[in-house]
Amino acid sequence: MGPQEKPRVAFFSFTCCEGCQLMVLSCEKELPDILKHIKIVNFREAMSEKSDDYDIAFVEGSISRRDEIKKLKKVRKQARVVVALGTCSSTGGLNCLKNRYPMEEVKEAVYGKRAALSYKPIDTIPARPIDAVVEVDYYLHGCPISKKEFLSFLTALLMGKKPDTVNHPVCVDCKMAGNICVFEKGGHCLGPVTRGGCDAICVTYGTWCWGCRGPVDNPNIDSHRETLERYGLTAEDVAKKFALYGECGGGRKC
Amino acid sequence: MKRDLNIKIREITRVEGHGNIVIDVKKGEIKDLKLEIIESPRFFEMMLRGRRYDEAQHIMARICGICAVSHTSASLRAIEDAMDIRISRQAALLRKLAFDGEMLQSHILHIFFLVLPDLAGVGSIVPLLASHPEMARTGLELKRLANEICETVGGRHIHPISLFPGGVVFTPKPADLKKLRGELEASFTGLEAALEFLVNAKLPDFSLEREFISLKSKGEYAFYSGEPVSSLGKEIDPGCFTEEIKEYVVEHSSAKHARSSKGTYMVGALARVNNNRRQLGPRAKGALRASGMKLPCYNPFMNNMAQLIECFHAAEEAIGLIDELLDLGPKTEPLAKPKGHGRGVGIVEAPRGTLYHEYEINKEGIIEGSVCIIPTAQNLRSIEDDLRAFVPMLLDRPKAEIARGVETLVRAYDPCISCSAHIMDVSFME
Ligand code: SF4
Ligand code: SF4
Ligand code: SF4
Numbered sequence: 001m002g003p004q005e006k007p008r009v010a011f012f013s014f015t016c017c018e019g020c021q022l023m024v025l026s027c028e029k030e031l032p033d034i035l036k037h038i039k040i041v042n043f044r045e046a047m048s049e050k051s052d053d054y055d056i057a058f059v060e061g062s063i064s065r066r067d068e069i070k071k072l073k074k075v076r077k078q079a080r081v082v083v084a085l086g087t088c089s090s091t092g093g094l095n096c097l098k099n100r101y102p103m104e105e106v107k108e109a110v111y112g113k114r115a116a117l118s119y120k121p122i123d124t125i126p127a128r129p130i131d132a133v134v135e136v137d138y139y140l141h142g143c144p145i146s147k148k149e150f151l152s153f154l155t156a157l158l159m160g161k162k163p164d165t166v167n168h169p170v171c172v173d174c175k176m177a178g179n180i181c182v183f184e185k186g187g188h189c190l191g192p193v194t195r196g197g198c199d200a201i202c203v204t205y206g207t208w209c210w211g212c213r214g215p216v217d218n219p220n221i222d223s224h225r226e227t228l229e230r231y232g233l234t235a236e237d238v239a240k241k242f243a244l245y246g247e248c249g250g251g252r253k254c
Numbered sequence: 255m256k257r258d259l260n261i262k263i264r265e266i267t268r269v270e271g272h273g274n275i276v277i278d279v280k281k282g283e284i285k286d287l288k289l290e291i292i293e294s295p296r297f298f299e300m301m302l303r304g305r306r307y308d309e310a311q312h313i314m315a316r317i318c319g320i321c322a323v324s325h326t327s328a329s330l331r332a333i334e335d336a337m338d339i340r341i342s343r344q345a346a347l348l349r350k351l352a353f354d355g356e357m358l359q360s361h362i363l364h365i366f367f368l369v370l371p372d373l374a375g376v377g378s379i380v381p382l383l384a385s386h387p388e389m390a391r392t393g394l395e396l397k398r399l400a401n402e403i404c405e406t407v408g409g410r411h412i413h414p415i416s417l418f419p420g421g422v423v424f425t426p427k428p429a430d431l432k433k434l435r436g437e438l439e440a441s442f443t444g445l446e447a448a449l450e451f452l453v454n455a456k457l458p459d460f461s462l463e464r465e466f467i468s469l470k471s472k473g474e475y476a477f478y479s480g481e482p483v484s485s486l487g488k489e490i491d492p493g494c495f496t497e498e499i500k501e502y503v504v505e506h507s508s509a510k511h512a513r514s515s516k517g518t519y520m521v522g523a524l525a526r527v528n529n530n531r532r533q534l535g536p537r538a539k540g541a542l543r544a545s546g547m548k549l550p551c552y553n554p555f556m557n558n559m560a561q562l563i564e565c566f567h568a569a570e571e572a573i574g575l576i577d578e579l580l581d582l583g584p585k586t587e588p589l590a591k592p593k594g595h596g597r598g599v600g601i602v603e604a605p606r607g608t609l610y611h612e613y614e615i616n617k618e619g620i621i622e623g624s625v626c627i628i629p630t631a632q633n634l635r636s637i638e639d640d641l642r643a644f645v646p647m648l649l650d651r652p653k654a655e656i657a658r659g660v661e662t663l664v665r666a667y668d669p670c671i672s673c674s675a676h677i678m679d680v681s682f683m684e
Contacts, residue, residue, distance in 0.1 A: 019319025019412040025363075026411065028398040035380060043378075094316050097301035105300075124297070144319065144412045205409030205416045206423025210312060244309060 007158065010042035010054035011085070012075055014061030014068045015095055015127060019144040020086030021060055027147055037158055054078060056157070060085040062095040064127040076134040081157070084129065084136050087143040091214040093245055094143065095127035138163060143212035143245070146198050166197030169216045170209045171227065174200035182208045183231050190243060192227045211245045275660060277645060287642055289634060289664065299624050307333050307592075307619045308419050314611065314626070315413045320363065322413045323356035323404060324604035327478060328611040333419045336598025336615045339590050345421035346478075347579050348407050352414060353478045353602070354572040355403030359411060360605035361523070361561040361568075362400055364668045365448060366393025369558050372662065373455040389451065392444035396565075399437050403572060406430050420589030428580055435576045438569050442537065445565055449541055452562060457555040458659070462643050464552060464636060465516050466525035467499075469603050475533035475567055476526070477603045485529055485550065486516060492599055495610055501627060512632040520636040521607025521629050522667065523560035524551065535570035538563050554640055555666045561605075595619070604629055606668055630669045637667055 011021055021043070027034065041054050057079035063069060076082055087093035103124055130136060140153060149166075156163040170191035174181070177200050182189040190211035191200065202209050228234065258280055278286035301313055311329040315322040327349060334341065341349075370389060371382050382390040401411040406426050408414025416424035467490070469480030482490040482498075490498045501512045513519075527534070527542070528550045534542060541563045547556055600611045607629030614623040644663055648656045 017316050017319040017322075019316070019322065022319040022412055025367075026397070026401050028394040028401075031394065032383065035383075040380070094301065094313060097305075097313070098297045100304070101300055143316065144410070201409055202415050204424075207415055207418065244305075244313065 006037060006039045007056055008041045008054040009038045009056045009058070010075075010079070011040070011058045012042070012060065012071075014059070014072065014089070014130070015064040016061030016086070016088040016093075018060065020088075020140075020142075023144045023147055024058075024085075024150060027151065030151060034154070038154075052078065056081045056083065058083045058085040059089050059130050061130075062088045062092050062127040063130060063133055064095060064124055066125060069133050072130060072133050081137045082130075082134065083138045083140060083153075084131065085140050086145045087141055087212050087214065087245060089130045090136075090139045090141050091245065092127050092129040092132075093212075097244065098124075099126045139165070141195055141213040142198055146201075148199075149197055166195060167216060168196045170194045170196045170198065170200050170203075170213070172196050173198060174203050174209075176200075177204050179203045181227075183227065188231075188233075211243050214245065275641070275664065277641070277660070279645070279649065282646075282649060284642060284645060287638060287645070289638055289641070298626060302613075302621050302624045305621050307337065307613075307615050307621060310613065310621055310624075311417065311419065312413075317626070317628070319412050320360055321356060321604045321606065321609075322411075323352050323408065323417070324602050324609055325611075326414055326417050327353060328600040328602045328604075328609050329613075330417060330419055331479070331600030331602065332598045332611040332613045333600070333615065334598070335600060336594075336596055336613055337419075337592035337619075338594040339420050339592050341421045341590050342587055344425075344579065344582055344584060344587060345590075347575050347582070348422045348426070348584075349417055350478045351572055351575045351579070352404050352407040352417065354568040354575070355400050355407070355411070357477060357568040357605055358565055358572075359397060359400035359404065360668075361565050362393060362396045365452075365558060365562055365565075366390070366397070368665060368668075370448070370451065372665070373451070389447065392447055396441055396444050399434075399441055402437070403434055406434055418589065420591065421587060423589065425584045425586050428584065431576045431579055431584070435573055438573050438576075441569050442566070445541070445562070445569070448565075449544060449562055452559055453545055457553070457558070458662070459553065460555060460640075460644055460647070460663075461552040462554075462640055464639070465514060465519035466528045466550075467514060467519045467521055467632075468526045468529045468608060469601060470530055471533075475530050475535070475538075475571070477568075477571075479602065482601060482608060483529060484514065484516075484519070485525070492601055495599065495601065495627075496612075496625065499610070499627060499632070501631065511634045512627060513635060518635045518639050519632065520554070521632045522557060523564050523605075524554065524557040525607065526603060527551075527560040527563055534563065535567050537570050538567035541566045554636075554663060557666050557668065561668070592619070606630060607632060630667075633667050633669065637664055637669070 011024070013021060057075050059072065059075060059082060063072060084090040088095055103126065138153070140150060142149070153163045173196040174191055179200060182203060187208055189203070189208040191203065191209035193215055194209055194211045195213040195216040198213060200209065276286060276288050277284065298314065298317055302310060305313065310333055311326045314329040315326045317325050333339070366389070367379050370393070371378050374382060374386055376382055376385055379390055379393065404411035404414060407422070408416050409424060416422050466485040467482060469476035470483040471480030481492055482495060484490065498515055499512055531542065531549055545559050545563065547559055595615050595617050597612070597614050602609050609629055610625070610627040612625040613621055616622050640663060641660060645656070645660065648659050
């Protein structure tokens with residue numbers, strides 16, 4: 001990339017629902033402006049133009065098939081910056097729920113006895129985040145990602161600043177949003193052990209935090225674990241019983 | 255001319271396609287033709303097993319980012335059927351409103367981001383912003399409005415939050431609903447412009463008779479609920495849909511195919527407009543007349559027109575729903591409680607067609623088993639039949655033109671975004 005040129009950005013998608021790419025596409029207001037500063041060279045969901053020459057790769061989806069490993073390594077080789085886009089990619093996400101069962105059983109349950117033939121399209125391996133395969137420079141968490149976070153991340157990256165990583169639990173966002181705590185209403189919530197940055201949107205819209213952004217990794221904020229203990233729960237209990245996103249090992253990464 | 259031809263169309267992405275088309279012609283005869291789906295399977299049936307019933311809609315929404323509201327709705331209806339839960343009128347109105355938002359969002363994305371650039375001879379909405387700025391901006395604006403409908407009700411347009419077993423756990427403010435209403439009223443101008451564009455762009459003239467299956471509802475054009483019916487006059491018992499609709503595994507696809515007792519059938523906007531045209535709203539009926547479409551229409555390319563007609567309907571219906579909600583005066587409601595357990599079925603019309611969810615829920619509220627049949631799986635057989643009839647009509651044309659025709663046909667079905675909404679790479683091997 002020459003100094004005058006716009007950075008070339010590519011989007012890639014592995015095992016997932018493609019909701020995170022769609023979230024990017026739904027920046028309708030900002031899109032025309034964004035395109036003044038970057039050149040999108042690969043975005044399967046929206047365009048036919050394609051190129052193998054890119055600087056920044058946004059990677060969505062978990063790795064759940066052998067051929068995906070090879071493809072992901074190719075992306076890493078080409079890109080200067082690799083960003084995990086969304087929970088499937090950053091922690092393995094919901095896809096890891098299938099890891100609770102042996103892969104042969106998983107295949108057979110969906111495809112029947114023929115699965116034993118193990119033909120290529122249905123070949124499956126335990127789902128994993130992309131950093132189980134390649135080095136990742138930045139993570140955007142969330143299932144789906146937050147639009148706001150994506151936009152501020154992109155701005156920072158383009159200005160050559162180090163993008164911020166949120167390192168407080170969802171409870172902090174939740175208090176800011178002025179919500180009544182779900183525990184007070186007799187429910188349960190993964191907010192105390194989950195990384196914030198989403199404005200606690202799930203609590204605001206009437207449910208609890210499901211833990212989609214993965215565990216918060218700052219050990220100093222144990223006070224929020226106390227919230228759980230007050231209600232007779234440990235973080236491990238909560239992760240085991242309620243976590244949909246932490247099947248790969250008690251709320252930790254796959 | 256008895257021609258030999260071997261076409262392989264691969265998806266464009268650098269991560270290699272998730273869907274390929276392979277056509278092998280020897281001496282003017284098709285020897286092999288298949289739509290290979292190589293999308294990584296995700297095994298949702300297994301993800302669900304052993305989870306609590308009120309996690310199901312959250313998990314199942316994540317089958318697809320673009321039709322998350324449909325999966326959520328089918329999931330909720332299956333749970334509520336299994337557990338004998340009756341939701342309130344307000345909850346039903348809100349769910350339908352979110353459903354219309356998704357219908358609009360999905361159809362607009364397909365029409366403006368994929369079909370119109372194609373017809374305008376450009377690669378995506380990006381160059382369309384330069385070549386047809388009005389049209390591109392209209393598309394972005396309509397899409398934004400559609401997202402906003404889903405956000406207002408569900409909190410988020412991808413993976414809605416508030417739609418929950420027993421009702422809806424967030425109540426939108428009347429002021430927000432009124433704002434949406436105003437924007438919806440204004441949206442018809444953009445839809446009219448798109449209609450004019452689509453009518454003037456000549457869609458290929460190709461027709462193949464087939465069965466159409468969709469939901470049908472007594473009081474309304476069926477999106478959120480209804481009973482499955484066939485254009486051949488058959489009613490399908492929703493409780494035993496698997497007796498009529500059979501899924502089967504094919505070697506070249508990670509998506510299963512489906513057949514009815516008659517064989518190939520089509521689902522989606524064209525099937526719905528064919529089966530339920532009388533229930534379209536007045537503006538949608540006007541659009542249908544202006545489109546020049548003659549019903550029953552067996553031309554799969556007209557599916558795009560049917561989608562646009564449905565955009566008119568979704569916008570009209572959404573306005574009506576908002577009026578009802580405002581009359582009702584939306585208030586916070588408790589969730590309706592489960593009264594039983596067992597087997598339950600939820601069927602909705604997702605943007606791409608009939609979507610079936612079926613769960614077995616035990617006494618503890620744990621999901622023991624599930625079946626999910628998605629629209630694209632039901633259309634794969636229809637797409638392959640169409641290709642078999644369509645390719646021979648093109649055999650005397652240049653290769654590039656054949657490939658383009660084939661691609662356009664597949665895209666007309668708007669197959670699920672994760673298998674082929676995207677432009678495909680074309681290569682020939684001879
Ligand atoms: S993280 Fe969630 S929204 Fe994003 S691709 Fe994965 S399943 Fe879809
Ligand atoms: S536990 Fe949940 S509801 Fe309570 S403050 Fe934390 S995030 Fe909010
Ligand atoms: S509240 Fe929890 S589940 Fe919801 S978006 Fe935030 S981290 Fe994810």
